[in-house]
Amino acid sequence: MGSDAAMIYAYTLLQRTTAARVRAAFPVLGSPAGLAAEATVCAQLLQTVARGDNLVLEAPLRHWAEELRRR
Template identity: 75%
Template sequence: MLYAYSLLQPSTAARVRTVFPVLGSPAGLAAEATVCTMLLQAVARGDNLTLADQFRNWPEELRRCCP
């Protein structure tokens, strides 16, 4: 969640990834995919609209991380 809500600040998002290397692990990627799905559902309900574009682009980032 911390990473998700830092996406509007790319330097902060990069720092979160650096400080929490677990995000690049298989378990971390699964957790990110789960959080991304939850947040995209929230966007569909009208929540977190400020981050909607970042949340929509996040799955592509995850696909690049683990082909």
């Protein structure tokens, strides 16, 4: 539960206003189930960065991963 919302959120990380709107629109994000989905999606996308894809998202994804670790 929440993986679709987490994926949408991930791809809006470069646009802070849009990312905030996505978080507001999907209250599952930040819930226990949502945090698990966020961590999974973040890890999956960081793996794509390691393979040379989604490089523009690397910094926002790493920042997001740090935020998730603190929760």
